Amino acid sequence: MLEIFSASSVWLTLRLASATLILLLAIGTPLAWWLATTRSRLKGPIGAVVALPLVLPPTVLGFYLLILFGSEGPLGRLTQALGLGILPFTFSGLVLASALYSLPFVVQPIQNAFEAFGARPLEVAATLRAGPWDRFFTVALPLARPGIITACVLGFAHTVGEFGLVLMIGGNIPGKTRVLSVDIYDHVEALEYVEAHWLAAGMLIFSFIVLLLLHSFNARPRAC
Numbered sequence: 001m002l003e004i005f006s007a008s009s010v011w012l013t014l015r016l017a018s019a020t021l022i023l024l025l026a027i028g029t030p031l032a033w034w035l036a037t038t039r040s041r042l043k044g045p046i047g048a049v050v051a052l053p054l055v056l057p058p059t060v061l062g063f064y065l066l067i068l069f070g071s072e073g074p075l076g077r078l079t080q081a082l083g084l085g086i087l088p089f090t091f092s093g094l095v096l097a098s099a100l101y102s103l104p105f106v107v108q109p110i111q112n113a114f115e116a117f118g119a120r121p122l123e124v125a126a127t128l129r130a131g132p133w134d135r136f137f138t139v140a141l142p143l144a145r146p147g148i149i150t151a152c153v154l155g156f157a158h159t160v161g162e163f164g165l166v167l168m169i170g171g172n173i174p175g176k177t178r179v180l181s182v183d184i185y186d187h188v189e190a191l192e193y194v195e196a197h198w199l200a201a202g203m204l205i206f207s208f209i210v211l212l213l214l215h216s217f218n219a220r221p222r223a224c
Helices: 007-037 043-054 058-069 074-081 091-117 120-127 132-143 145-161 164-170 180-189 193-219
Strands: none
Touching: 007 043, 007 091, 007 132, 007 145, 007 180, 043 058, 043 091, 058 074, 058 091, 058 164, 091 132, 091 145, 091 164, 120 132, 132 145, 145 193, 164 180, 180 193
């Protein structure tokens, strides 16, 4: 019988969510800034690509990522040429796939925060001889802090709860790719409903607390 509580799957889930969030912030913040400030005709198509995971079934995205990451895929050939092997059924592959799937949950809140304060604060900073990088780090990022916090919470929580994509890309390897959501699936498949209930209830409580904290944060009055 499978254990009710798997420390390895909990630890792996937290590692995956943390690593994915770091990657998402590194990629998503400059992307959100570009989408919020650009007048390029590519804004629409790129914005649509970023939002695709919101409407695309995870199995569809997982299928194409398997092809892309596989030994015959372009990214798979690149990683093999670099001596890194292939990404499917590895932790690195899980991180990259999860980042792609959770991208809109990070980019859109940060983009909305950048667009909310408009160009006026940046123009004032420019008149004070602040350079582009200085304006971004000392003006734009502090003003966008609520959106960044929202993005962190949503990106982390969404990664913790993902199932379909991680199962397709990572499989079900104990201690390597078996995360909590896959653990619940294993219990259900083995008709171990009591064990599945405990894990599912834990994730339900976690999700509720995350949304409650996010709602409480967004409901707080902002300082002028």
